[in-house]
Amino acid sequence: MPRNPRYDILFEPVRIGPVTARNRFYQVPHCTGMGYDLPHSVSRLRELKSEGLWGVVNTEYCSMHWSSEDAPYRLCALWDENDVKTQSLTVEKIKRHGALAGVELWHGGNHSPNKWSRETPLSPSGSTQHAVFPMQTRAMDRADIRNLRKWQVDAAKRAKRAGFDIVYVYAGHGYLPFQFITKRWNQRGDEYGGAIENRARLLREMIEDTKDAVGDTCAVAVRLAVDELMGPDGVQAAEEGEAVISLLAELPDLWDVNISYVENDSMSSRFGAEAHQEKFTGFVKKLTTKPVVGVGRFTSPDTMVDQVKRGILDFIGAARPSIADPFIPLKINEGREEDIRECIGCNICRAQNNSGVPIRCTQNPTIGEEYRRGWHPEIMNPKNGFADEAVLVVGAGPAGLECAMSLARRGYDVALADASRELGGRLNREPKLPGLAAWVRVRDYRLGQIAKLSNIEIFRESRMDRDAIYEAGFPHVILATGASWRRDGIGHNNFLAVPGMDQGRVLTPDDIMAGAAVEGPVIVYDDDQYYMGGVIAEKLRAEGHDVTLVTPGTDVSNWSFFTDEQFKTQAKLMKMGVRLLLTHRLAAWAGDHGLFACNYTGEQKRLAAATLVSVTSRQANDALFLELKADEAGREAAGIKTIRNVGDSDVPGAIVHAVYAGHKAAREFGEVIDPDQFPFKRELVFVK
Ligand SMILES: Cc1cc2nc3c(=O)[nH]c(=O)nc-3n(C[C@H](O)[C@H](O)[C@H](O)COP(=O)(O)O)c2cc1C
Ligand code: SF4
Structure with a gap:
């Protein structure tokens, strides 16, 4: 289908200093829980964003120097030439599909206790660590500030060698350049403390240094938190936010603006709606001619167009929407808006991040599995074993819907039976609870896709017991019958x-x-x-x-x-x-x-x-599965070759676990799975 002309504006190229993005879709920096430990996994994840037609694809936070690391959480790094090689893997994959590649150079200051490197933690005025930790930070003297500026420049040069198009100065989420801006952490009496001009001095210097070092070929972007949502105790948009943007308005090539901290920035749908940051960041474009990126869980193309047309944003920044659906821009471009798998704002992706493990998503079961399992978010493995045999899926909750949809996408004929008239299981009940309305998107996306597939037959109000299953005559039965409190x-x-x-x-x-x-x-x-x-x-x-x-x-x-x-x-x-x-x-x-x-x-x-x-x-509502499993003779007489129990009826969990289990069962159906073989690729360091 051709693109809806209403959305043409989203596909206009936008110049960012010396480089040009092919459109206005901007994947802002977001962690993957993979970092430099899993370079193939992270580079494949980013590649798919580029394949999905994002104009800009950024890394996660990328440490500029080992005096700032975040163990046990995984991050990128540009500490030496080995890191240049690792990062160039990501750059090459992003550029292969036409997106610009950006890197977010990071120094955490009092947000990096350096549990691994054991380097002395630094901060503007020698505060405690941001998170409770029994070691404080040292107040930076002038030599430390000179070092910091050099580390930014050295890392920027490495970024350029790795092939990045956009290099960040990162003053968001409470990290070191931001710590100089906020009065809470900056009580210095020298030229870096006091009036806002002084508190913004380090940021100014870092932008100027980075431009001098790499600005001929790389755009220099600034990520700035314009409000900490603490009132006068912290940075406020109408005070320091406006002041910093006014002072430095034309200095960077791009402003990427948001609010702090992560719990406000990545606000879950229980507490913030789409575009919730506009009331804080909406002023920025009035103060600069440089392109502005903003975020706010943007999944609706109409909201995106509205943001651009009203002069709020030049680029539609997205982290979670791009995790839930790495192919949003491509789908809009192809006139397939209804195929967008919209982020539900559940923040399971944040939970994985906060646990220091690779990324997961409720809506997108393939995220984090692109390299190690070879899963593509839009393409299923073709049907294999049992090619001409149909599958009965019993239960149309998150696991059953995902499983039935994914099996049908592989080309199998599927029957999906549910005891209720309304398909969705817990996805019908929980979204009616306060704050959880957006969660219904897990159901609606799958029902929308299933409606387009001619090889799924749906049986509503069809409570299946053992005999009904035998009578139905399917050679393969997948049970997804949920769980009860x-x-x-x-x-x-x-x-x-x-x-x-x-x-x-x-x-x-x-x-x-x-x-x-x-x-x-x-x-x-x-x-x-x-x-x-x-x-x-x-x-x-x-x-x-x-x-x-x-x-x-x-x-x-x-x-x-x-x-x-x-x-x-x-x-x-x-x-x-x-x-x-x-x-x-x-x-x-x-x-x-x-x-x-x-x-x-x-x-x-x-x-x-x-x-x-x-x-x-x-x-687990597993009685039916256990009954079938125990009745080997009955199954054989009914011609049933395989049975499998998936999702909550196997192991009760969050919706993310059920969707993943349903997807995995669909991927594995008809495949030979050797239980003695490790199930996915590991990125190992081999000792010679
Ligand atoms: C899993 C996850 C990891 C993130 N990691 C980073 C990061 O490394 N650097 C950064 O600047 N922002 C990070 N963010 C914040 C996002 O860039 C973004 O500002 C925020 O999620 C709001 O955008 P959204 O509503 O499109 O998700 C992260 C967000 C998520 C969900
Ligand atoms: S885990 Fe939830 S919040 Fe995060 S991207 Fe997926 S749907 Fe959105």
Whole structure:
């Protein structure tokens, strides 16, 4: 299909200093959890962005010097000629498909405790580390500042040798050049402290140095956080943000502007909508003639056009949208907007990043698997074994939908049966909870794609039992029958059923999502410790109930620290008036009250409630699979050759795990998998 002329503006080339981007799609720097340890994996990931028609593809943060590293998190580096070779692998792959390659040179200052290099951590005024760590930083003297400027220049020259088109000076996310700008960390009395002209001096010098060093062929970009969302305690857009842009307006070749810190910048969809940063960054283009990049989980081409036409942005910056769908620009260019796999803002990608492991995505099960498993986000492996045989997928939740769609894309005939009229399983229920509406995109993308495939037949309101499956006559059966929340209190901190859970009104998240009547006061007992407990407390409080959230965790929704949502969740619940009892485990329930034991002392607290919502763990709905598995003779008589259990009905998990399991099952169907062979390519250092 031809491109919709409405979107032509997104495909205009844009000049950035000495280089020109082929269009306005700009993959801003984002980590992959691979860094210099996994060069083939990271370069293949970036290559696919270029293949997907992004105009600019950047690296993740790339350390300019070993006095700034981030162990145990993986990063890129340009420390020596070996790194030049490693980075040129990425550059070559990006350029192969026509995108410009950018590198974000990084010095973390008080954000880099140097746990691996053991070099002395530096900062403008000798502060503590940003994250709690029992070693502080040294206040930089003039020699340190001279060194820093030299490290930036040396790394920029290496970047040029590696072939990069765009070289960054990175003053975002609270890193070292930014630490000079914010008063919180800069209490210097010399020419680098005090008035904003002084606090911006280092940034000015680093831009000038970089331009002198590589500006003849490389564009010099600045990533600047214009607001820290702390009010007068931090940098504010209307104060230092505007001042710095005004002072340095025409100095860099490009401004890449955002807000700090990562939990605000990569705001999850629970807390920020598409284009949420405009109210902070919208002023920048008025102060400079240089191209401006901004971010805000942009997935809608109409919003992108609007940003450009209203003069807010020149480039549509994207990290998460490009992770969820590396082919967004190509799809828009080909008039296939409805094929875009939109980011849902769940921040599972951030969670992987915050755990120091390779990137994962709920919507895109292939991210991080491009090199090691050879998975392409848009192309499935062609059908192989059982080429003329059809597959029955039972259950149309995240695993079943992904599996059925991907099998059909491989060319297999597929039947997809679900007990309900509405396909989607948990993807129908959870998006109705507060803040989770965007998650329905996991269902909608797959239903949209399935509707285009002629080789999937859908059977709604078709609850399948063993005999129905035998009667259906499919030689291959994949079960994706989901999981149910437990009612017995078993979770991370209770390994056996909690006494008394059959007393009074004990509800599970499934009951709440099904609309069960709740009587207050309510205790939400959260031993799952991801989003569900916090979201249910929010829902019930918003409905006017008296709610107490009890958790054995040290804070509310403890695991959502990894998705950058913990602080915001707890703050929201506290502001709503939800009472909290932390570090307590449910020891017993008595129908009208619970006994909660302190993690540390075992001392018990008695809390009365009319309803207990127990959010602890889930049980796989695997009875049908186990019944089929046990009935070898019946299967044989029915002509069933293979059965497989995938997703929550195999192992309950987050939606990301279910989608991945469904995808993997589809990729592996009809293939010979040797269980004794390691399943993917490892990037090993071989000892000669
Ligand atoms: C997994 C992940 C890793 C990131 N790593 C970096 C990084 O290394 N350097 C950087 O400047 N920003 C990083 N960011 C922030 C993004 O560049 C971007 O500013 C932010 O996610 C908002 O854009 P989005 O709404 O398009 O995701 C990262 C974001 C994500 C999701
Ligand atoms: S993991 Fe979630 S937030 Fe991250 S890119 Fe994928 S869908 Fe978006």
